Amino acid sequence: MMGFYRAERALRPVDGSIAWVVVGEDFSLHEEACAFLAGLRARGRSSNTERVYAGRVAVYLSWCEANGVDCTRPALLDLARFLRWLVAEPLPARSRDGSGVPRFRSEATANAVMTGVCEFLRFGARHGWVPAEVAASLTEPRYLAYLPSGFDPGEQGQFRNVRARMLKYSAAVEGPQWLSDEQIEQLRSAAVRGRDRLLVSLLACTGMRIGEALGLHRQDMHLLSNSAMLGCQVTGPHVHVRRRLDANGALAKSRFPRWIPVTEELVDAYTEYLHERAARVSGEADSEAVFVNLYAGRLGRPMTYVAAKDMFDRLARRVGFEARPHMLRHSAATRWIRSGIERDVVQRLLGHASASSLDVYLHADDDELRDAVTRVAAGREAGA
Template identity: 25%
Template sequence: MFIDDFLDYLQYERSYSEHTLLAYRKDLSQFREYAEIHQEGVFSPSTIDKDLVRNWIVYLLDSGFSPTTVNRKLSSLKSFFKYLIKQNVLSSNPLRLLNGPKTKKGLPYFVKEKEMELLLDSDHFDEDFEGVRDRLILELFYDTGVRLSELTYLKDSDIDFGAMLVKVKGKRNKERLIPFAEGLKSLLQTYIALRNREIGIASPSLFVKKNGEPASTSTIYNIVKRNLKQIPALGKCSPHVLRHSFATSMLNNGAELNAVKEILGHSSLASTSVYTHTTFEELKKVYHAHPRAKKEGGSYGN
């Protein structure tokens, strides 16, 4: 009961996305099952303590979950207990000072500019409805840095062709405006005209399937994954890779960090700063190609 009430709170009062709600439900259900096994078949938040949660963390790690995934699950559980405090179900939070396993933060995957241009400008995409739609989806991710959920729920009314701005609704229901260039404007207009002619306007959603139904997050995710696989040696293929690629490309071409933060919709500059490390790694690779760097004692960086 408590978990369902918490999920309703996230959905109706905090406006969390369907994708996020599913993740919370999975994490909390997993913990409830573990607690029931170790508490004689009963799940009662008032009897949960640090030791039980620590043992759950060890169990997850032993089961093969990565520290990053375990920390996400722990974060879900902490949010749940904060909610119980707020609802006066509990008087204290047993997880307040509990830390998760340490993680080694790697640099985000991204697509190099030349590789992305080759993919988008090639004849890889068909000229039918699905081909035009799929290319636009990749272009929109790469040109604006929007999240998967933000792109999925775009409507025609969110596109301002006069001002050349797209309005997206991000985390915590916050809206922001992102500018776009002439090339993307042309692609958007071509797609909308083709969609209206061949599919009809059965939905206010910008992106639809051939049957006119709105394209789901999983549909769009698979479109991106399938097309990014055309790029050799790309370690990961997902919409978030294109978001990383957008940010990295912006910084590589002289954009201010604060400006990129606002476009991405980050609440903290620290979240955006990770891309400066990515650009620094690229600079080191370029330097290693310099003749002076190849000489003994001429290496730069570690």
């Protein structure tokens, strides 16, 4: 059924940077969807965020086209049907998966798609091509009886009254997924290229977001014991994370620059990568980005989110377990907190704006859960 609209990557002619658009079967631009994506771009959202929202809006537009629904004037019942369809409709089979077992979206994924659709409709209401009553129907007033961690209810509890989305599944919220030190080492060993080993090591060592890593410039790598000659007062090897929009669409989520110390092992990995890079690309083809294409695409150009995802997918197939860039960020945060590092230090290392963002990392592992049960059982036996 699907195929009416799809998300496509485009290169902006002014500076060659990546932008995302939604096109129809004849490659004509969907005007409202492209305006919505341009609005995300204007607000400083990353290319990866733009890509995700482009895909979500394209799915919604295709469903509307197939079901005779005006995408700018859906009734609440239409959106409820769409939400149900998201989990009931089988996904296309993966080319590498010959099992023939159908795949379906989870309820959490369906909620995420609906979030993108609601943003699209609210954007349209602000610009006059979606009726205001449609946008108003997306939420309902709700009183927060139980406050989320870090939420300020106000002196009189005035902030407990919020507007909550009408349509969403009550999907279970899974905790962060992380990798053990052994699994991280397996990933490094599975990476046959110096660039890929460096990326795995950097994410595991610093807890950077993948967008921050792909946005690094060589001038951000201060890997000497003393960086005074670079105009930097920080001592010891470290890297700087700065918010800048690059041609590959990489963008640091945090609006505040920060520096993160790194280990000598990471310095060695970077040196190895520089030798590999010098043998593959040089001169005008090279760029200031730390991570660049060395084996596919335009050599020397900044590595993209898609290329990084493909790299991690390859490594995951080799090691036999799921491995995504953000899992390494969770791994670093979990390791720091379990080692007794103060929360304000971890917050600064991760670039979180709020300390409450660390709550998801305060989880017990399998051994701690089993130890709790075993110790209680042992106490009962001793008292018997």
